[in-house]
Every structure is written in C-alpha cells, then in structure tokens.
Amino acid sequence: MTARELDAAGVTDPRLRHAYTVCRRLNARHGRTYFLATRLLPVERRPAVHALYGFARWADDIVDDLGTGRTPAERAGELDALEKELRAGPSADSTVPVLRALAHTAAAYRIDPGLFADFMASMRMDLDISDYPTYRDLYAYMHGSAAVIGLQMVPVLGTVVPRGEAEPHAAALGVAFQLTNFLRDVGEDLDRGRVYLPGEVLTAHGVDRELLRRCRDTGRGHPRVRAALREVAAHTRSVYREARPGIAMLDPVARPCIRTAFTLYGGILERIEDAGYDVLHRRVAVPGRRRAAVALDGLARLAAARARHRAVPAGRPAEDPEPAGRPARTVFRRRALP
Known part of the structure; x- marks a missing residue:
C-alpha cells in the first residue's frame, strides 16, 4: 500500500518517495501496535505518521547500542551530527532518508521545530x-x-x-x-x-x-x-x-x-x-x-x-456519539508531581 499512500499524499519526487518508504518499513518492523493503528488513518495522512515515527526510531537506534559495539563516544558523535542537521533545518536534500521525509512532513503540517529539539534533548539524556x-x-x-x-x-x-x-x-x-x-x-x-x-x-x-x-x-x-x-x-x-x-x-x-x-x-x-x-x-x-x-x-x-x-453539511464538524475508548480498569487519582 506504500504507493497508494504516497500517491494520495501527493508525494511524487522519487527520492522523497524512497525516504517515506524507509520510514514506513521502520514503523512496520519496530512499532507493531503503532503501525496497526496507523493503518486506520485516512490514506493520505499515513506517510506523515511514518515519517514522524521513522525519525524517532532512527534517533533511538543511535542512542541504543543494539549489539553494534559502538562506544558511547561514537553514539554521541552520531547524535551530534543528527542534531546539527536538525538545527540547520532538514531538507529534501538530506543524505539521511528519514530526515528528508521529516522535513517534508514538518513543512506540510507546520509542525513546531522546537518539538524535535526537545525530542533530541531527551535522546541525549539516554547517553548519560x-x-x-x-x-x-x-x-x-x-x-x-x-x-x-x-x-x-x-x-x-x-x-x-x-x-x-x-x-x-x-x-x-x-x-x-x-x-x-x-x-x-x-x-x-x-x-x-x-x-x-x-x-x-x-x-x-x-x-x-x-x-x-x-x-x-x-x-x-x-x-x-x-x-x-x-x-x-x-x-x-x-x-x-x-x-x-x-x-x-x-x-x-x-x-x-x-x-x-x-x-x-x-x-x-x-x-x-x-x-x-x-x-x-x-x-x-x-x-x-x-x-x-x-x-x-x-x-x-x-x-x-x-x-x-x-452526510454533515460543509462547515460543521461530524460528531462522534460513541465513547472514546474503553473505561480504565483501575481508579487512581494522579499524583501531584513535586
């Protein structure tokens, strides 16, 4: 369904289509629950979700050794390079496919760049x-x-x-x-x-x-x-x-x-x-x-x-009369954080 998703999203550039395909594979391989839920989105919105997940997975894999034998210093260096490109503003010319897809998605949906900076800050915490x-x-x-x-x-x-x-x-x-x-x-x-x-x-x-x-x-x-x-x-x-x-x-x-x-x-x-x-x-x-x-x-x-x-006239949001999810089993008042 990759081609159908990309066609619906209006993604025609071959390099960008490849970038989104890489992200989709990451989602399918590592996020089974998330990927299954994504299949229920309108087809034209799925590539954007794949891009966001693919970027998060890519950064997370840099932080985790995953048996590659990379030293903490090597992982920190890879994270530095990724963060530098993010600060400069990832573009469709990026050599990293997930960053090409991320740049396209962030521009299309006007996602706040600060959110990606905050994400990278937490990834850096995992190093230390x-x-x-x-x-x-x-x-x-x-x-x-x-x-x-x-x-x-x-x-x-x-x-x-x-x-x-x-x-x-x-x-x-x-x-x-x-x-x-x-x-x-x-x-x-x-x-x-x-x-x-x-x-x-x-x-x-x-x-x-x-x-x-x-x-x-x-x-x-x-x-x-x-x-x-x-x-x-x-x-x-x-x-x-x-x-x-x-x-x-x-x-x-x-x-x-x-x-x-x-x-x-x-x-x-x-x-x-x-x-x-x-x-x-x-x-x-x-x-x-x-x-x-x-x-x-x-x-x-x-x-x-x-x-x-x-069925709803233009200008009026469709209502969803059904409850949002099954009830939580345990009753617990969330603690106030100090």
Whole structure:
C-alpha cells in the first residue's frame, strides 16, 4: 500500500518517495501496535505518521547500542551530527532518508521545530542518565521522548476544537504509552543499564537494581517488586484517563486510529496486571486475536466516521456519539508531581 499512500499524499519526487518508504518499513518492523493503528488513518495522512515515527526510531537506534559495539563516544558523535542537521533545518536534500521525509512532513503540517529539539534533548539524556530518582525527573525526560510525539501528531490528525485544547491530552497519551512500555520492558531496559521506573517508588517498596536483576535472571517475581510495579501501573492508568477526552477532540476520521492505539496499549497494561507484574523475565503482548478484534472495530468506526462526514453539511464538524475508548480498569487519582 506504500504507493497508494504516497500517491494520495501527493508525494511524487522519487527520492522523497524512497525516504517515506524507509520510514514506513521502520514503523512496520519496530512499532507493531503503532503501525496497526496507523493503518486506520485516512490514506493520505499515513506517510506523515511514518515519517514522524521513522525519525524517532532512527534517533533511538543511535542512542541504543543494539549489539553494534559502538562506544558511547561514537553514539554521541552520531547524535551530534543528527542534531546539527536538525538545527540547520532538514531538507529534501538530506543524505539521511528519514530526515528528508521529516522535513517534508514538518513543512506540510507546520509542525513546531522546537518539538524535535526537545525530542533530541531527551535522546541525549539516554547517553548519560541511567535512572530517574523522582517522578519529576522522569517526566522531564518523557516530555521530550513521549509528550512531544503526541504534540507532533496533532496537526496530522486534525482537531474539531482549537488545537491548544487538544494538545495537553495528546501529550498525556504519549506519556501513557511510554509508561506502559517502561513497565513492559523493565527487564530489557536493565540489559541496557537503564531503569525507567521512579527511584522514589522503588525505594518506598524496598526495591533496588540488584533485586530487579535477580527477578530477571531467575524468572521469579518478588512481592516488593510487584508492589512497586503495581503503583506505577496505577499511575499510568491515571495518565490514560487524562488523555482519553482528547480522542473526541480529533477529526472524526482520525479518531479510530487513536482509539485503537489507546485500546491496544491499554491492553498491554492489562496483560502486565494479569501476569501479576512478573514481567522482568518475559515480554507480555496483546494476543493476536484481541489485536484483530480491536482493528476490526476500528475499521467499523472509521467507515461510520466517513459516512457521517459525508452526510454533515460543509462547515460543521461530524460528531462522534460513541465513547472514546474503553473505561480504565483501575481508579487512581494522579499524583501531584513535586
């Protein structure tokens, strides 16, 4: 479907089409849940999402060794080169395909360049910082690594309210997705020498790196670790609730995409809960049958949204009478960060 997407988006230059194709492959290979949800967007908007994801993935792969044997200094040098090109303003002449696609998308949708600078700042933190003592510290990191991703998406998705009203919810959704990934990937992150769980929560439950490593290596859980992960999961639920009203603020034809991502990432959190938080030695996932059911529901919602859009007179936004996603399972008031 790559050619169809690019044709619909009006991308005709061969080098630019290649750049978008590279981004799409990165999305399909590394972001299964995100890629599935993207398939529910109007076809002409999908290349932009692939470009945004492809850039984020490219930068993230520079930061993570991923078995390449690159030294921290070499990775820092690659990140410096990428950041230099971003500051200069990536263009269609960039030698890096993902930057060619990013430049085109950022110009087409007038995405704030500061969002990419904030993202790069968080990527640089990953070179030097291996843990986060407080929620405040973790949120400072997640602003650039997650919240800005939601903000970048808003112009692509479109809104039926002033953009400023939707942006806080979009930022919260990016944070909720990343917190879910942190919980799912505790063991993998330990292998990279990082812990993305707030130190204040771990300490409150008597958990340190040594205990986390022991649970990972033995494949056996521990009550203190479960209690700490349970607390972070409850906090994550509260962030999902903060994000949820934003779905109804989006362009009706974009809502099925985001609702699907909301449901599938929430499903990962449920699988973590169902596993009793014993996730350090395994990676939980939403079963394929469940993913297919959610995708089919998204397709049905998309068809209904398109039908309503065609039926609504020009100048009036189509309404979506259905609730924005399934209810959150856990009731938890989001903590005020210090």
